[in-house]
Amino acid sequence: MAVPAFSLIYREYLRWIRAPTWVISGLMSPILYLLLFGQAFDLGRLIPPGTPANVLSNALSGAPNYFSYFAVGMVAFASVTAAMFSGAGIIFDKQLGILQRILSTPISRRAVFLSELTFRGMLTLIPAFLVVGFALLLAHVPGVAGLTVSSTVSVLGAAQFLAAAIVLSVAFTALFLSFGFAVQRVESYFGVVTILQLPILLTSNAMYPVSIMPAWLQYLVGFNPISLAVNVMRMSLFGTHGYAYPAGIYLLGLLAWAGLFVTLALVLASRALRSDVSPKGSALSQAIAE
Amino acid sequence: MVYPPAKPGGKGTVAVAGVTFQVRRGEIFGFLGPNGAGKTTTISILTTLLVATSGRATIEGVDVQADPEGVRRRLGLVFQRSTADEELTGRENMLIEAGFYGLSRGEIGNHVSDLLEQMDLSSAADKFVKSYSGGMRRRLELAVGMVHRPRLVFLDEPTLGLDPQGRAGFWRYIRSLRETKGLTVFMTTHYLDEADQLCDRIAVIDHGRIVASGTPSELKDGVGGDTLVVSTAAGAGDLTPLLRSLPGVTSVASNGATYRVKCSNGESLVPKTVIAAERAGIDIVGVTVLKPTLDEVFLHLTGHAYREEGDAPSTSPSHATDPGIVSRGK
Numbered sequence: 001m002a003v004p005a006f007s008l009i010y011r012e013y014l015r016w017i018r019a020p021t022w023v024i025s026g027l028m029s030p031i032l033y034l035l036l037f038g039q040a041f042d043l044g045r046l047i048p049p050g051t052p053a054n055v056l057s058n059a060l061s062g063a064p065n066y067f068s069y070f071a072v073g074m075v076a077f078a079s080v081t082a083a084m085f086s087g088a089g090i091i092f093d094k095q096l097g098i099l100q101r102i103l104s105t106p107i108s109r110r111a112v113f114l115s116e117l118t119f120r121g122m123l124t125l126i127p128a129f130l131v132v133g134f135a136l137l138l139a140h141v142p143g144v145a146g147l148t149v150s151s152t153v154s155v156l157g158a159a160q161f162l163a164a165a166i167v168l169s170v171a172f173t174a175l176f177l178s179f180g181f182a183v184q185r186v187e188s189y190f191g192v193v194t195i196l197q198l199p200i201l202l203t204s205n206a207m208y209p210v211s212i213m214p215a216w217l218q219y220l221v222g223f224n225p226i227s228l229a230v231n232v233m234r235m236s237l238f239g240t241h242g243y244a245y246p247a248g249i250y251l252l253g254l255l256a257w258a259g260l261f262v263t264l265a266l267v268l269a270s271r272a273l274r275s276d277v278s279p280k281g282s283a284l285s286q287a288i289a290e
Numbered sequence: 291m292v293y294p295p296a297k298p299g300g301k302g303t304v305a306v307a308g309v310t311f312q313v314r315r316g317e318i319f320g321f322l323g324p325n326g327a328g329k330t331t332t333i334s335i336l337t338t339l340l341v342a343t344s345g346r347a348t349i350e351g352v353d354v355q356a357d358p359e360g361v362r363r364r365l366g367l368v369f370q371r372s373t374a375d376e377e378l379t380g381r382e383n384m385l386i387e388a389g390f391y392g393l394s395r396g397e398i399g400n401h402v403s404d405l406l407e408q409m410d411l412s413s414a415a416d417k418f419v420k421s422y423s424g425g426m427r428r429r430l431e432l433a434v435g436m437v438h439r440p441r442l443v444f445l446d447e448p449t450l451g452l453d454p455q456g457r458a459g460f461w462r463y464i465r466s467l468r469e470t471k472g473l474t475v476f477m478t479t480h481y482l483d484e485a486d487q488l489c490d491r492i493a494v495i496d497h498g499r500i501v502a503s504g505t506p507s508e509l510k511d512g513v514g515g516d517t518l519v520v521s522t523a524a525g526a527g528d529l530t531p532l533l534r535s536l537p538g539v540t541s542v543a544s545n546g547a548t549y550r551v552k553c554s555n556g557e558s559l560v561p562k563t564v565i566a567a568e569r570a571g572i573d574i575v576g577v578t579v580l581k582p583t584l585d586e587v588f589l590h591l592t593g594h595a596y597r598e599e600g601d602a603p604s605t606s607p608s609h610a611t612d613p614g615i616v617s618r619g620k
């Protein structure tokens with residue numbers, strides 16, 4: 001017996017391994033940010049000599065330097081950027097009739113959604129971990145800033161880091177999958193993604209310390225799922241000093257976002273995959289019409 | 291089946307209304323009709339891809355709306371449009387499709403190779419589908435639709451774009467499965483000679499309604515039997531009264547020296563015509579018997595320019611005892 005969902009994942013895997021454009025599209029921005037922005041925008045240099053050392057360290061919530069602080073933000077950014085491509089494949093499958101063929105087989109609609117979420121979610125973790133490795137490597141290159149881990153990382157800390165990365169990737173993969181299920185055209189999909197990309201990133205603490213932001217922005221940033229994930233990751237690498245809540249609370253907040261996005265995606269996916277013709281027309285009936 | 295309007299406030303499209311038929315197990319059932327008649331819509335309803343706005347259909351006793359998954363497990367489907375994944379090879383497409391039915395490579399691998407061989411795709415089996423020609427894609431589509439060894443297949447214009455060898459090969463395969471495994475086939479095609487040779491029974495659909503059904507020969511008899519074309523020498527006398535008096539003749543139309551005689555049995559009328567004309571002293575230059583084709587039936591039933599007054603569409607539900615597919619549609 002073969003499990004039908006594995007067959008779907010196998011198909012996605014074969015397609016992915018043969019056209020690994022993600023290497024360029026998913027990694028390009030984070031790597032450029034690490035190599036250029038992170039090197040140039042060193043907040044530490046702006047601090048006049050003679051300032052007590054803990055001023056910077058406090059602003060960076062315990063990170064040894066700005067680059068290390070920023071690199072962790074880029075880990076989250078890399079996975080969110082990769083997730084932005086998650087929904088495009090479904091639109092092509094709809095247009096090419098492949099989804100219809102899949103739906104004429106006994107595989108359950110839920111398995112179609114879950115295998116997509118699992119596979120795409122795992123893919124978004126790859127750039128995240130490559131960014132970690134790359135940033136750590138930079139620390140050993142003379143003349144450039146790199147990621148330095150300041151506290152000893154416990155097993156629990158590593159597990160927290162991993163959990164934050166996974167939940168973040170599930171949340172954003174589900175969000176972008178739901179757009180993929182909802183829209184019929186790739187143009188509309190990337191339209192939505194482009195509109196969302198910068199607001200999601202810039203209302204987070206991925207790139208700059210919260211303490212230097214105006215109060216209204218701080219408020220927004222506090223709720224951003226990227227911030228929640230980055231808080232947990234930074235706590236596990238640089239220590240918990242200066243955070244209002246323990247890591248578990250941030251993780252719970254992140255889980256709430258993931259729950260919301262997965263629910264949204266489930267609703268939109270089951271609408272797109274059902275067979276009746278609603279007044280707006282399901283994706284399926286539109287595919288048959290083509 | 292009513293499709294919703296494209297724009298809010300617009301009118302919906304009634305695609306299929308009043309389609310009632312039964313297909314027996316082991317039967318090859320042809321579903322013919324002009325473009326836009328509702329063939330693909332009917333197949334989509336029977337294969338659970340669309341839920342009909344009203345009406346009922348069962349497949350091997352399973353209701354398509356009550357148990358769509360049960361229905362999906364039972365059937366194979368070849369879409370009118372190509373649905374293979376271009377980025378994968380032919381074999382991969384088939385193995386993945388088999389996986390959707392819970393069949394592993396170990397269980398189905400040999401069958402996949404056999405099917406590829408049957409469809410003359412062995413040498414292309416491990417090439418990417420994007421490198422296939424149109425006919426190769428179509429043959430792969432057929433192979434994918436049959437990969438899980440269904441007992442019932444829906445074929446929506448299966449041989450569209452296939453060369454004569456490809457078509458003959460596919461039908462040979464379908465026929466052998468019917469003989470050995472009792473395969474039931476529900477097919478649409480615009481190649482009417484194909485339908486004539488293959489189908490046990492045919493239903494003709496037009497504007498979403500079944501306008502005729504029966505065996506190919508029943509349908510052909512329905513258009514009034516054979517046509518005898520009689521040519522006389524120039525200046526010969528009028529044959530019309532004489533032809534009208536012959537047994538089995540239903541109508542005679544003439545255009546100068548050529549007569550078109552509708553009759554029930556063309557061959558037996560040939561000697562009678564020749565003898566009668568000889569007696570009357572009218573010189574005959576040639577006689578041809580035209581057998582009715584499904585094309586004529588089709589045009590007669592659905593070609594609106596050909597439709598005559600009083601040609602009411604008739605539906606004749608069959609009296610099957612072992613129904614494979616039953617559809618009572620609106």
Ligand SMILES: Nc1ncnc2c1ncn2[C@@H]1O[C@H](COP(=O)(O)OP(=O)(O)OP(=O)(O)O)[C@@H](O)[C@H]1O
Pocket residue numbers: 285286288289290293294303304305323324325326327328329330331332370
């Ligand atoms: N998704 C849809 N939305 C609205 N109308 C549709 C849709 N799909 C089909 N139709 C309409 O329903 C009618 C029947 O279409 P269908 O595709 O069933 O025809 P068909 O008999 O398969 O034709 P062909 O021989 O061209 O394949 C047509 O009038 C078509 O325009």
Ligand SMILES: [Mg+2]
Pocket residue numbers: 329330331370446
């Ligand atoms: Mg069609």
